[in-house]
Amino acid sequence: MTRYDSLLEAFGDTPLVGLPRLSPRWDGANPVRLWAKLEDRNPTGSIKDRAAMAMVRAAEAEGRLTPGCTILEPTSGNTGISLAMVAKLRGYGLVCVMPENTSIERRQLLEMFGARIISSPAAGGSNQAVATAKQIAQQNPDWVMLYQYGNPANAQAHYEGTGPELLRDLPTLTHFVAGLGTTGTLMGAGRFLREKAPDVQNIAAEPRYGELDYGLRNIDEGFVPELYDDSVLTSRFSVTSYDALRRTRELIENEGIFAGVSTGAILHAALAVADRIAAKDPATRADIAFVVADGGWKYLSTGAYSGSLQQAAERLEGQLWA
Amino acid sequence: MAIEVKIPTILRTYTDGAKSVDAKGDTLSALIDDIDGSHPGLKGRLITDDGALHRFVNIYVNDEDVRFTGSLDTELKDGDVVTVLPAVAGG
Numbered sequence: 001m002t003r004y005d006s007l008l009e010a011f012g013d014t015p016l017v018g019l020p021r022l023s024p025r026w027d028g029a030n031p032v033r034l035w036a037k038l039e040d041r042n043p044t045g046s047i048k049d050r051a052a053m054a055m056v057r058a059a060e061a062e063g064r065l066t067p068g069c070t071i072l073e074p075t076s077g078n079t080g081i082s083l084a085m086v087a088k089l090r091g092y093g094l095v096c097v098m099p100e101n102t103s104i105e106r107r108q109l110l111e112m113f114g115a116r117i118i119s120s121p122a123a124g125g126s127n128q129a130v131a132t133a134k135q136i137a138q139q140n141p142d143w144v145m146l147y148q149y150g151n152p153a154n155a156q157a158h159y160e161g162t163g164p165e166l167l168r169d170l171p172t173l174t175h176f177v178a179g180l181g182t183t184g185t186l187m188g189a190g191r192f193l194r195e196k197a198p199d200v201q202n203i204a205a206e207p208r209y210g211e212l213d214y215g216l217r218n219i220d221e222g223f224v225p226e227l228y229d230d231s232v233l234t235s236r237f238s239v240t241s242y243d244a245l246r247r248t249r250e251l252i253e254n255e256g257i258f259a260g261v262s263t264g265a266i267l268h269a270a271l272a273v274a275d276r277i278a279a280k281d282p283a284t285r286a287d288i289a290f291v292v293a294d295g296g297w298k299y300l301s302t303g304a305y306s307g308s309l310q311q312a313a314e315r316l317e318g319q320l321w322a
Numbered sequence: 323m324a325i326e327v328k329i330p331t332i333l334r335t336y337t338d339g340a341k342s343v344d345a346k347g348d349t350l351s352a353l354i355d356d357i358d359g360s361h362p363g364l365k366g367r368l369i370t371d372d373g374a375l376h377r378f379v380n381i382y383v384n385d386e387d388v389r390f391t392g393s394l395d396t397e398l399k400d401g402d403v404v405t406v407l408p409a410v411a412g413g
Contacts, residue, residue: 126411149411181412206412211331214408219332219367222378222409236387238405322412
């Protein structure tokens, strides 16, 4: 059934497509295959629609959100855009606290949906956005901060949606690879997979930014999302802008998938695992599913898709791309 | 044998501002001891009093988080690159 009463019903259930050209062994008795879960097919074009819908619904059910309320959220972009759409359709205001070093497309989209943006300094990246949002929440006690880093509904959306969809579409799944930001995708889908298919390995790819974004005053200002539980993961890769860009371009060139930069980082981790398996043992098979978190549209202005890789990586330095 | 260790801005007070230092060790634990010999105090910022990796410090060997490869017992070989980063918010 592909008819829905509202855009708010038309999310999730995204396609899982094979990557025959990038997979180390697509055919044969023991294939090592890569599969892309196209989360850019959600209403606002990113996987964050799942978390946004789930967090709003949970807050409504708890009575925290009532018509006319204002939602406050620290976000580097996609969660904000998802929340802005949901807020518009459900009758809420939205204030996003966003680092100033995010792409112009994200700002334009948020403004178009009617969200208010409060910029936090580039130095400190999302860390600073979280700290700023917490301060603003104290000053505005009537605003509702859904707080994606610690809201169980974020992970639950993936426990109930992303995880079951993966296993339904690919019962032979051996590895699940996703980005690690709020950690909601991996904690939710990862837990579901651990319960239903205990041998599945959950692999995280996190962005490695320039020095500016790690600009803490001391180590104790560091941040680990409240949702994070490292026992759900099998391994975790830190991926540079250069490698993320390289893989983003390979995805277009070989498989025709136009994805955002964070997807390149996720593919980089997926390929590291796939190549390791394929090189080690010709008798081992693997089905590795990874998340295409969003499309490339919101990153065109960063220059990620033009010029040499080195030039593009330099242009991306100091910007948040996940 | 030398292993390159990348130091984040916040800890460069211990390395006279150097972005990376060379060190030796068959395991991460031995490597950190070696660094602490040449750059005293650094170990105390990476490892807590009870011998665990600091909660807000992430260490990667060739881009892979050591918490999933044996933590401080992670084995090292010549040419590995070790990256130290503070844990910060993403997403």
